[in-house]
Amino acid sequence: MQITQMASMAKAAGIQLAALPTERKDAALAAISEALQQNRQRIIDANQKDMAQAQSTGLDKPMLKRLLFDEQKIAQVCQGIKDLIRLPDPVGRTLYAIELDQGLELYKVSCPIGVIGVVFESRPDALVQISTLCLKSGNAVILKGGSEAAMTNQVLAEVIADASIQAGMPTGWIQLLHTRQEVSQILALDRFIDLIIPRGSNQFVRYIMEHTRIPVLGHADGVCHVYIHQAADLQKAIRILIDSKCQYVAVCNAAEKCLIDQAIAAQVLPQIRSALESHGVEIRGCQRTCSIIPCSPASEQDWYIEYLDYIITIKVVDGLDQAIEHINTYGSHHTDAIVTEDRPAAARFLQMVDSADVFWNCSTRFSDGYRYGLGAEVGISTSKIHARGPVGLEGLVIYKWKLIGDGHIVAPYCGPQAKAFTHRILNRDCPL
Amino acid sequence: MQITQMASMAKAAGIQLAALPTERKDAALAAISEALQQNRQRIIDANQKDMAQAQSTGLDKPMLKRLLFDEQKIAQVCQGIKDLIRLPDPVGRTLYAIELDQGLELYKVSCPIGVIGVVFESRPDALVQISTLCLKSGNAVILKGGSEAAMTNQVLAEVIADASIQAGMPTGWIQLLHTRQEVSQILALDRFIDLIIPRGSNQFVRYIMEHTRIPVLGHADGVCHVYIHQAADLQKAIRILIDSKCQYVAVCNAAEKCLIDQAIAAQVLPQIRSALESHGVEIRGCQRTCSIIPCSPASEQDWYIEYLDYIITIKVVDGLDQAIEHINTYGSHHTDAIVTEDRPAAARFLQMVDSADVFWNCSTRFSDGYRYGLGAEVGISTSKIHARGPVGLEGLVIYKWKLIGDGHIVAPYCGPQAKAFTHRILNRDCPL
Numbered sequence: 099m100q101i102t103q104m105a106s107m108a109k110a111a112g113i114q115l116a117a118l119p120t121e122r123k124d125a126a127l128a129a130i131s132e133a134l135q136q137n138r139q140r141i142i143d144a145n146q147k148d149m150a151q152a153q154s155t156g157l158d159k160p161m162l163k164r165l166l167f168d169e170q171k172i173a174q175v176c177q178g179i180k181d182l183i184r185l186p187d188p189v190g191r192t193l194y195a196i197e198l199d200q201g202l203e204l205y206k207v208s209c210p211i212g213v214i215g216v217v218f219e220s221r222p223d224a225l226v227q228i229s230t231l232c233l234k235s236g237n238a239v240i241l242k243g244g245s246e247a248a249m250t251n252q253v254l255a256e257v258i259a260d261a262s263i264q265a266g267m268p269t270g271w272i273q274l275l276h277t278r279q280e281v282s283q284i285l286a287l288d289r290f291i292d293l294i295i296p297r298g299s300n301q302f303v304r305y306i307m308e309h310t311r312i313p314v315l316g317h318a319d320g321v322c323h324v325y326i327h328q329a330a331d332l333q334k335a336i337r338i339l340i341d342s343k344c345q346y347v348a349v350c351n352a353a354e355k356c357l358i359d360q361a362i363a364a365q366v367l368p369q370i371r372s373a374l375e376s377h378g379v380e381i382r383g384c385q386r387t388c389s390i391i392p393c394s395p396a397s398e399q400d401w402y403i404e405y406l407d408y409i410i411t412i413k414v415v416d417g418l419d420q421a422i423e424h425i426n427t428y429g430s431h432h433t434d435a436i437v438t439e440d441r442p443a444a445a446r447f448l449q450m451v452d453s454a455d456v457f458w459n460c461s462t463r464f465s466d467g468y469r470y471g472l473g474a475e476v477g478i479s480t481s482k483i484h485a486r487g488p489v490g491l492e493g494l495v496i497y498k499w500k501l502i503g504d505g506h507i508v509a510p511y512c513g514p515q516a517k518a519f520t521h522r523i524l525n526r527d528c529p530l
Numbered sequence: 531m532q533i534t535q536m537a538s539m540a541k542a543a544g545i546q547l548a549a550l551p552t553e554r555k556d557a558a559l560a561a562i563s564e565a566l567q568q569n570r571q572r573i574i575d576a577n578q579k580d581m582a583q584a585q586s587t588g589l590d591k592p593m594l595k596r597l598l599f600d601e602q603k604i605a606q607v608c609q610g611i612k613d614l615i616r617l618p619d620p621v622g623r624t625l626y627a628i629e630l631d632q633g634l635e636l637y638k639v640s641c642p643i644g645v646i647g648v649v650f651e652s653r654p655d656a657l658v659q660i661s662t663l664c665l666k667s668g669n670a671v672i673l674k675g676g677s678e679a680a681m682t683n684q685v686l687a688e689v690i691a692d693a694s695i696q697a698g699m700p701t702g703w704i705q706l707l708h709t710r711q712e713v714s715q716i717l718a719l720d721r722f723i724d725l726i727i728p729r730g731s732n733q734f735v736r737y738i739m740e741h742t743r744i745p746v747l748g749h750a751d752g753v754c755h756v757y758i759h760q761a762a763d764l765q766k767a768i769r770i771l772i773d774s775k776c777q778y779v780a781v782c783n784a785a786e787k788c789l790i791d792q793a794i795a796a797q798v799l800p801q802i803r804s805a806l807e808s809h810g811v812e813i814r815g816c817q818r819t820c821s822i823i824p825c826s827p828a829s830e831q832d833w834y835i836e837y838l839d840y841i842i843t844i845k846v847v848d849g850l851d852q853a854i855e856h857i858n859t860y861g862s863h864h865t866d867a868i869v870t871e872d873r874p875a876a877a878r879f880l881q882m883v884d885s886a887d888v889f890w891n892c893s894t895r896f897s898d899g900y901r902y903g904l905g906a907e908v909g910i911s912t913s914k915i916h917a918r919g920p921v922g923l924e925g926l927v928i929y930k931w932k933l934i935g936d937g938h939i940v941a942p943y944c945g946p947q948a949k950a951f952t953h954r955i956l957n958r959d960c961p962l
Contacts, residue, residue, distance in 0.1 A: 113854075113858060113882055113884055114882075116881060116882065116884075117878070117881040117882050196902070196903050198896070198901060198902070198903065202892060202896075204902060204903075209881075211914050211915060212884065212914055292914040292915070293914070293915060308743075311740075311743060313745060313913075313914075313915050331937070333937075334936075334937035337937055337939055338937065338938075338939060340939075341939035341940055341941055342939075345939070345940050345941050345944070422545075426545060441962070444934075444962060445962040446549070448930075448932050448962050449548060449549040449962075450545055450546075450548065450549050452545055452548075452644065453930065454930060454931060455930070455931045455933065456930055456931070456932055456933075457932075457933040457934075457935070458932075458933070458934045458935065458962070459934070459935045459936055459937055459938070460634060460933055460934070460935025460936075460937070460938040460939070461935075461938065461939045461940050463939070463940035464630070464634075464933055464935075464938070464940055465931075465933075469630060469940075469943070469951065470628070470630070470636060470931070471628050471630065471636075471951065471953035481745075482643050482644055482724040482725070482745075482928055483643060483724070483725060483745050483915065483916040483928055484915040484916040484928075486928055486929060486930065486931075487930070487931045488931070496914055496915055496916075496918055497918060498880075498885065498886060498887070498888055498918065498919070499886060499887045499888070499897075499902070499918075499919045499920070500880050500888055500889075500890070501887065501888075501889040501890070501892055501896055501897075502876075502889075502890045502891070502892070503889070503890065503891045503892025503893075503896075504766075504891055504892075505763070505765075505766035505769055505770065505891055505892070506770075506891070506892040506893065506896070507769055507770060507772075507773035507774075507777070507892070507893045507895070508773055508777050508893050508895035508896055508901075509773055509777050511901070512777070519901065519903065521903035530873070530876060530877040530880050530881075530890070
């Protein structure tokens with residue numbers, strides 16, 4: 099099938115999905131979960147072929163770990179689907195209602211976005227997770243996984259499609275692409291695809307962002323800062339810095355940079371150094387840092403880099419305003435924290451740091467949909483429109499305006515004798 | 531000044547603006563309104579030079595009318611600013627608050643988007659309107675108007691910048707570009723510009739949309755439909771069709787197409803024809819239409835065209851589903867109406883027509899921010915994310931997540947002995 103034809107089928111399926119009631123979608127989700135369990139041997143067999151192939155081509159260990167899709171992973175994704183079924187339907191909510199005039203009522207109602215393109219690297223669980231999130235929110239989905247997981251993804255997509263279509267979902271709502279060339283093609287299909295969600299490494303996400311005009315929900319880098327203000331409680335500061343840096347280094351919300359006020363630098367840097375080094379963290383420092391503690395000098399490039407490793411760059415700053423400016427210039431607008439006991443300083447930091455997540459006296463690692471209580475995480479966005487930070491199901495919906503009249507026309511409301519609108523807020527849901 | 535430098539200044543000014551209290555912004559808006567009045571002779575003089583130049587180059591009458599900026603237009607934009615001052619500040623609203631655990635509270639708070647790029651054609655009032663909307667919502671703005679209004683725009687931008695900066699707004703929050711070349715340059719500055727709002731003809735908007743990766747808030751076409759369902763009240767149908775088509779033909783929410791159910795076509799088409807023709811509307815029809823009433827045959831292209839003129843294309847459809855499919859295929863996802871007394875048919879139409887505004891028994895011409903009671907209209911969007919349909923000030927804001935702790939770290943919430951989150955909804959505003 100041609101890619102354009104697949105995308106056009108997805109668009110048509112999306113229109114059908116938009117009109118389905120919650121119960122029907124939830125029943126399809128339950129059917130998917132059951133089918134994944136029933137087909138688990140088939141899935142595991144396919145995955146073992148992918149694994150064998152990957153080992154023979156010398157894929158590194160972390161990649162192999164992400165590629166593995168075993169009994170435990172199947173149980174995990176099925177649990178995820180059960181949790182998703184319990185979440186409220188994000189579609190069909192009346193967000194605002196107003197009477198324009200007698201008998202003429204306007205309702206702003208949430209609805210699916212349409213067709214979501216999802217491009218992800220090795221992890222096959224991303225396929226299950228994102229496609230079920232799309233189904234719950236009434237969106238059609240076009241998926242492309244990493245080629246190293248091709249056989250696993252093929253079986254997963256087939257199982258999900260078969261089970262959901264049997265449960266009454268429209269044919270074509272889920273489509274799997276197979277080649278890199280097809281990815282380039284879908285990135286150009288802004289006529290059919292309304293949103294792209296890329297899941298994978300920062301280089302990968304940046305590639306997607308730079309090669310499409312379709313809106314992208316996601317983030318390339320997580321260059322997160324912990325700023326230790328001169329009025330910081332030092333014990334809190336060290337605890338937060340160590341957790342932010344070391345609790346899990348390979349993730350986007352781990353701290354990569356530490357800023358410290360000049361006024362306290364000489365006093366606190368030695369303790370910070372010993373705490374970091376006891377956790378095996380390599381320190382790179384600005385000139386002032388290097389004059390206080392022994393460490394390797396940071397290059398200009400260091401301030402932009404997401405290490406995802408036991409490395410941190412430390413900069414001594416003149417004070418709050420320089421810290422804010424540094425973060426806004428070098429950061430990735432993901433998650434940044436201030437440690438201070440000075441409330442006005444914290445307020446200023448939270449207001450002026452231009453990041454999705456701005457924290458006071460807590461670890462950057464809290465920046466996560468599950469921890470935020472969103473129930474399901476679609477992704478973490480550093481975009482400035484639509485959805486920002488950890489995004490739950492609400493990131494997969496938009497709204498439409500429904501206006502209900504009884505023969506109303508605009509002419510009487512125009513001109514010198516114009517009738518006035520009542521513009522009376524209504525406290526009720528859209529009746530249709 | 532280099533464009534990149536201007537954009538970088540705007541970015542820095544935007545950060546400052548984000549932290550300003552409502553009173554300061556409103557005071558600056560009042561100062562702008564006063565300065566426009568005080569400088570009205572200077573503005574009118576500049577505009578007369580633009581008008582003389584435009585007449586000498588043979589600009590057509592509608593363009594000249596849009597270019598004119600006289601005493602009355604100044605009074606209008608000043609009234610607009612007064613109305614804007616009275617609107618609530620869209621920034622700093624707590625949209626959601628949740629306790630993650632004791633002493634660890636998360637707040638989702640609305641904030642400005644950052645830097646808005648506005649590209650508009652001849653109307654100088656667009657400059658005043660959009661820049662003041664940006665100021666109210668805490669955004670910096672980079673403007674480029676039509677070259678035919680260059681002198682008027684220069685004076686307006688100077689007056690607005692001077693008055694607002696004297697009133698304490700950050701230098702560089704409003705910037706005016708002067709050449710087409712500069713527009714191409716800003717379209718590439720996605721590092722500094724967060725959103726583009728184009729105002730002008732459909733070709734112009736489409737050009738912008740196709741030449742930038744910055745998100746665009748707007749619409750290219752308004753190919754709006756009135757669908758007369760077989761259960762329509764014919765008198766309502768004719769009234770709504772005439773208002774939608776003729777009340778003001780040159781606007782994006784005017785109807786360009788009419789669909790009529792096969793079951794009633796033979797009966798109603800003659801009456802519709804006579805009503806349309808009495809308003810001077812040329813009819814182009816599908817084959818079935820042409821077999822019932824005398825009219826010129828529509829080409830395939832006709833179904834896509836926004837005439838903005840006294841022309842309409844009529845198609846006879848088999849029924850509701852064909853009408854929905856036709857609108858979703860050929861329409862521009864702007865505003866589409868159904869006329870029917872059949873409630874389930876209306877519900878299905880409103881749910882499955884993939885447009886920003888879907889209407890039942892009323893004119894497409896209601897699709898407008900003022901009529902919707904939004905207070906101020908930023909534009910009408912046919913985008914599928916962020917903001918859709920008529921967009922008020924809320925389209926110029928996004929949100930950030932503020933997490934307030936007291937030394938909280940992630941480690942205790944991880945692993946087999948993980949502490950549980952409380953995830954208790956809070957009914958209070960963010961304290962910072």
